[in-house]
Amino acid sequence: MPIGYSAVLLPQLSSNSTEVPITVSTGSWIASVHSLATPIGSLMSGPLADYLGRRKTLLVSAIPLFFGWSTMAMSNSVKAIIFARFLCGFATGILGGPGQVNK
Secondary structure (H helix, E strand, O other): OOOOHHHHHHHHHHHOOOOOOOOHHHHHHHHHHHHHHHHHHHHHHHHHHHHHHHHHHHHHHHHHHHHHHHHHHHOOOOHHHHHHHHHHHHHHHHHHHHHHHOO
């Protein structure tokens, strides 16, 4: 869900009736920061899975995902949206490792 959300978010922020106007440059940051944060979360998933176990790692990954979505829902600035997208990407990266091993 967080990966494709920029397809819904960017047209809304590009319209004239928004509280948070964006430029093309900031729109590209909003769309790409999720993909930049995912590898960082992936690097963390292995040590977390070794320390906590796969199930608890999947549960812990819900924490940054929750805060990312909450921040995105309540944000009034582009910086907050970019930070929220980073948190969601980080959580998605953490989900990748234990989720694949668990299949």
